[in-house]
Amino acid sequence: MERIKNLLKRSRLLYEDLQTFLSPHRGTKGFYLHSLLSLFRQGFKRLKIVLSEGGKKIFIKIAASGAFLLSMRDRFPKMLPALKSGELRRRWASEVRLLIPNIWKSIFRHPFPVTEKDQVRISLNNFFLHLHPPRVKRHGLKFTYTFGLGGLSLLLFIIETVTGGFLMLYYIPSTEKAYSSYKDMLFTASFARLMQNLHHWAGHGMIVAVFLHMYRVFYTGAYKRPREFNWVVGVFLFVFTLALSYTGYLLPWDQLAFWAITVGSEIAEAAPFIGEQVKFSLLGGDMVGQGALIRFYVLHVFILPLIAGVLVAIHFWRIRKDGGISGPPLASPGEDKKKEETVPSFPNLVNRELTFAVASSAAFLLLSYFLNAPLEELANPNKVPNPAKAPWYFTGLQEMVSWGAPSIGGIILPGLIVLSLLFLPYLDRDPRGVGIWFARERRPVILMFTVVFGYLIVVTIIGSLFRGENWSLVLPWGGG
Amino acid sequence: MIPNMWEKVFAISSVAFLVAMALWIWEEMMPEWRFYQKKFKSMAMELAATLEEKDEIRSEGLKVRQIVMERLNRVDRCTTCHLGAEDAKYANLPLPFKYCPLTETHLPKKFGCSLCHGGEGSGIETKTAHGEGSRTHSPRLKGEYLQASCGKCHLEEYLYAAPLLLVGKRLYEHYGCGDCHKLYRRGRRAGPDLEKIASKRIDEFEWGKDRGEKSFVRWIFLHFKNPKEFQEDSKMTDYRMSEENAKALTVYMLSLTDERYPSDYYRGRKDEEHVQ
Amino acid sequence: MNKGDEKQKAVTRRRFFLITWGSLFAGTLLSILSSIRFLFPNILYEPESKVEVERPEEYPLNGAVFYPEHEVYLLRDEKGIYAMSGVCTHLACMVKWIDSKKEFLCSCHGSVFSKDGKVRKPPAKLDLKHYKVSINRRGRAVIHKAILVDRDFRLIV
Numbered sequence: 001m002e003r004i005k006n007l008l009k010r011s012r013l014l015y016e017d018l019q020t021f022l023s024p025h026r027g028t029k030g031f032y033l034h035s036l037l038s039l040f041r042q043g044f045k046r047l048k049i050v051l052s053e054g055g056k057k058i059f060i061k062i063a064a065s066g067a068f069l070l071s072m073r074d075r076f077p078k079m080l081p082a083l084k085s086g087e088l089r090r091r092w093a094s095e096v097r098l099l100i101p102n103i104w105k106s107i108f109r110h111p112f113p114v115t116e117k118d119q120v121r122i123s124l125n126n127f128f129l130h131l132h133p134p135r136v137k138r139h140g141l142k143f144t145y146t147f148g149l150g151g152l153s154l155l156l157f158i159i160e161t162v163t164g165g166f167l168m169l170y171y172i173p174s175t176e177k178a179y180s181s182y183k184d185m186l187f188t189a190s191f192a193r194l195m196q197n198l199h200h201w202a203g204h205g206m207i208v209a210v211f212l213h214m215y216r217v218f219y220t221g222a223y224k225r226p227r228e229f230n231w232v233v234g235v236f237l238f239v240f241t242l243a244l245s246y247t248g249y250l251l252p253w254d255q256l257a258f259w260a261i262t263v264g265s266e267i268a269e270a271a272p273f274i275g276e277q278v279k280f281s282l283l284g285g286d287m288v289g290q291g292a293l294i295r296f297y298v299l300h301v302f303i304l305p306l307i308a309g310v311l312v313a314i315h316f317w318r319i320r321k322d323g324g325i326s327g328p329p330l331a332s333p334g335e336d337k338k339k340e341e342t343v344p345s346f347p348n349l350v351n352r353e354l355t356f357a358v359a360s361s362a363a364f365l366l367l368s369y370f371l372n373a374p375l376e377e378l379a380n381p382n383k384v385p386n387p388a389k390a391p392w393y394f395t396g397l398q399e400m401v402s403w404g405a406p407s408i409g410g411i412i413l414p415g416l417i418v419l420s421l422l423f424l425p426y427l428d429r430d431p432r433g434v435g436i437w438f439a440r441e442r443r444p445v446i447l448m449f450t451v452v453f454g455y456l457i458v459v460t461i462i463g464s465l466f467r468g469e470n471w472s473l474v475l476p477w478g479g480g
Numbered sequence: 481m482i483p484n485m486w487e488k489v490f491a492i493s494s495v496a497f498l499v500a501m502a503l504w505i506w507e508e509m510m511p512e513w514r515f516y517q518k519k520f521k522s523m524a525m526e527l528a529a530t531l532e533e534k535d536e537i538r539s540e541g542l543k544v545r546q547i548v549m550e551r552l553n554r555v556d557r558c559t560t561c562h563l564g565a566e567d568a569k570y571a572n573l574p575l576p577f578k579y580c581p582l583t584e585t586h587l588p589k590k591f592g593c594s595l596c597h598g599g600e601g602s603g604i605e606t607k608t609a610h611g612e613g614s615r616t617h618s619p620r621l622k623g624e625y626l627q628a629s630c631g632k633c634h635l636e637e638y639l640y641a642a643p644l645l646l647v648g649k650r651l652y653e654h655y656g657c658g659d660c661h662k663l664y665r666r667g668r669r670a671g672p673d674l675e676k677i678a679s680k681r682i683d684e685f686e687w688g689k690d691r692g693e694k695s696f697v698r699w700i701f702l703h704f705k706n707p708k709e710f711q712e713d714s715k716m717t718d719y720r721m722s723e724e725n726a727k728a729l730t731v732y733m734l735s736l737t738d739e740r741y742p743s744d745y746y747r748g749r750k751d752e753e754h755v756q
Numbered sequence: 757m758n759k760g761d762e763k764q765k766a767v768t769r770r771r772f773f774l775i776t777w778g779s780l781f782a783g784t785l786l787s788i789l790s791s792i793r794f795l796f797p798n799i800l801y802e803p804e805s806k807v808e809v810e811r812p813e814e815y816p817l818n819g820a821v822f823y824p825e826h827e828v829y830l831l832r833d834e835k836g837i838y839a840m841s842g843v844c845t846h847l848a849c850m851v852k853w854i855d856s857k858k859e860f861l862c863s864c865h866g867s868v869f870s871k872d873g874k875v876r877k878p879p880a881k882l883d884l885k886h887y888k889v890s891i892n893r894r895g896r897a898v899i900h901k902a903i904l905v906d907r908d909f910r911l912i913v
Contacts, residue, residue, distance in 0.1 A: 191504065481769050
């Protein structure tokens with residue numbers, strides 16, 4: 001008895017499930033199947049209508065042309081035996097059978113490269129792989145040499161572009177709607193939290209990656225001849241990365257955004273001679289308002305990515321032209337030795353790049369799952385948070401500005417640092433020490449760099465963590 | 481084969497990548513409201529009398545529901561979980577599915593829910609929608625404190641259903657709060673203005689060294705009980721109020737928001753005309 | 757290191773590639789699918805699909821009432837009330853009810869529909885859609901724009 005009752009209950013549930021499965025209501029399981037089926041139904045309906053009216057005429061035409069062709073069969077004796085013998089049929093059948101392989105071969109013209117000769121060739125024949133040189137130095141593949149930081153920067157740039165593009169579909173760059181469209185996105189769109197968080201953390205991550213990449217290139221002496229200009233392009237890319245992050249920072253239009261940009265624009269105003277003009281053109285006015293928002297938006301989604309993209313392309317081009325990843329000079333310049341120290345970039349480089357990309361993406365996806373992008377309340381020009389801080393990468397500047405003479409701490413000093421970075425490869429002409437970390441011959445310049453950037457890091461840490469209300473010194477964990 | 485270092489890293493990363501995406505997909509497939517909607521469906525099916533009703537309930541999809549009030553520039557998504565609020569049939573269901581009797585006179589299409597109940601109506605998770613968290617500017621009013629919302633639109637003739645609010649208004653005069661606080665063109669300015677007190681952000685109140693729960697009700701209530709609770713140098717007199725009085729005054733304070741509606745929303749009270 | 761140790765650390769080539777490339781492929785597929793899902797908003801700021809209107813008795817016999825923001829007509833004949841979409845099936849202009857002739861005319865290209873929604877004159881080819889009507893607890897008629905019914909559907913008044 002129990003069994004029968006159970007069976008009845010289960011069949012009833014199944015029946016109910018089936019009903020919802022085919023339900024036409026958005027939100028039920030069967031919605032997509034139902035839409036598909038109804039598309040077919042509509043198609044048949046329309047076909048019926050078309051046929052019923054013009055169908056008769058079409059059928060007559062088809063019948064007439066068929067009859068005409070049949071009457072002409074005596075004129076084409078050659079074709080008829082082929083049809084009768086089945087040769088044509090066999091030919092067509094083989095074409096159908098070979099359809100998939102033909103499609104595959106038209107895309108992938110060469111077989112999967114297994115021999116070394118093929119592996120080298122594919123870097124020349126494949127569009128995506130032609131960015132790589134056919135062979136790379138074994139030394140450059142070592143993870144502990146480059147730590148994949150340049151590649152990480154590129155990956156994060158791509159992630160930012162893709163997530164940014166998606167976010168643009170819901171975000172509205174108006175002071176009235178920016179905050180609410182940002183918040184509402186979380187309620188109205190699936191995976192909005194993923195897009196927002198990933199965009200936020202990949203953005204910060206990119207600044208860290210680009211910065212560490214610069215560190216790596218410096219400490220391995222990879223800016224020396226012939227790579228000076230590539231270093232210069234890299235410095236510009238660094239500045240553009242900061243600019244991209246800064247312009248994006250304003251877009252949520254919350255208290256954090258509004259006041260960070262206000263502080264930043266005040267620092268910009270401290271530039272000697274041109275400060276006021278720079279601030280005025282950045283903000284489209286004297287205050288952070290709708291003008292600033294739309295300018296920052298356009299800079300962030302269009303102008304800066306475009307220029308940065310071109311710079312990235314030049315940066316990659318120069319890597320190839322300058323002889324690939326830097327490394328210590330070859331043991332002996334003989335032909336055979338050279339072959340020993342290089343390997344085909346497919347698959348060795350490609351595999352490493354792929355692995356690293358997957359690992360980093362997984363890490364950022366997991367990070368975005370557990371940590372939300374911070375959002376404070378709606379921007380309020382009448383309420384100044386205390387303390388009002390610039391974004392973390394500028395808090396160092398803010399700290400220096402707080403010591404007095406804002407133009408020195410905020411503009412001149414950082415400006416000098418950027419200038420000295422730009423001129424570094426032209427001032428340090430000693431060709432020794434390329435390709436190894438902390439080369440002994442480069443001690444003095446390494447010391448200078450470490451001191452200057454160590455100072456910047458310390459000052460940034462103080463500004464971010466150790467400054468509280470009214471910019472007084474506090475302990476980051478409360479009390480003070 | 482024995483995988484080398486890179487191959488091991490590749491394998492682990494690939495699986496981690498899949499796990500990360502699976503986490504996201506799982507989160508999207510299991511939003512909080514889905515659980516509530518399913519539960520409500522089964523309860524409503526039991527209550528449904530006719531086959532037609534059952535059919536209609538079954539054919540309702542699981543989706544976010546909202547009330548859009550264009551004139552107020554508001555969206556309320558409370559009905560995503562509070563599914564029985566508009567139908568008297570569900571008067572005996574437990575929260576959150578219970579019927580709200582005020583929808584008889586205050587049509588949800590016109591008023592929504594958050595106008596009276598507070599909270600952030602556009603949210604679809606409990607925490608966000610109920611206005612919990614330190615950055616909220618719209619507290620959700622619970623229990624007797626709900627009466628405060630009546631004062632946003634109604635003058636005294638209509639406040640028979642909000643006795644605590646009426647008492648609060650009387651007590652305001654009784655304690656002479658206008659001697660130090662300004663409210664609607666009356667009173668002096670020794671303490672903060674009270675006109676839009678209930679629309680302040682929660683962290684705009686003086687919390688001092690207090691580490692307890694940050695809520696409007698708590699602050700205002702404790703402030704009446706002991707003005708020096710959060711601010712030791714407060715100049716406000718301690719009236720040694722009873723719990724009931726403090727509650728009544730809190731209710732009155734909570735009715736003073738900066739929200740203004742089109743004129744047909746008010747009964748017995750015009751937009752800027754605040755007759756005490 | 758004996759053969760036993762080696763066996764423990766080893767994995768078949770097939771299994772290894774299945775795990776790595778399989779997870780990668782699945783993960784990438786999931787990312788693409790979720791990005792596409794992101795494009796379809798879950799909530800729209802459009803009028804509700806259930807429209808609450810007047811009580812059925814209040815509608816004139818053999819007449820039609822138009823609700824512009826919902827693009828829907830409510831009609832009544834001797835059999836009861838019924839609701840139809842006011843969107844012309846040709847190119848989606850709004851049809852107009854001509855009371856003297858008891859039919860719908862679309863002023864864009866001249867399509868004509870009967871009071872049942874049947875198409876009388878081209879260029880439209882399909883009939884007007886009918887929506888389900890029911891009565892709610894307040895005694896008002898409710899038009900369900902998400903539920904389509906036959907042209908014979910009537911809610912008995």
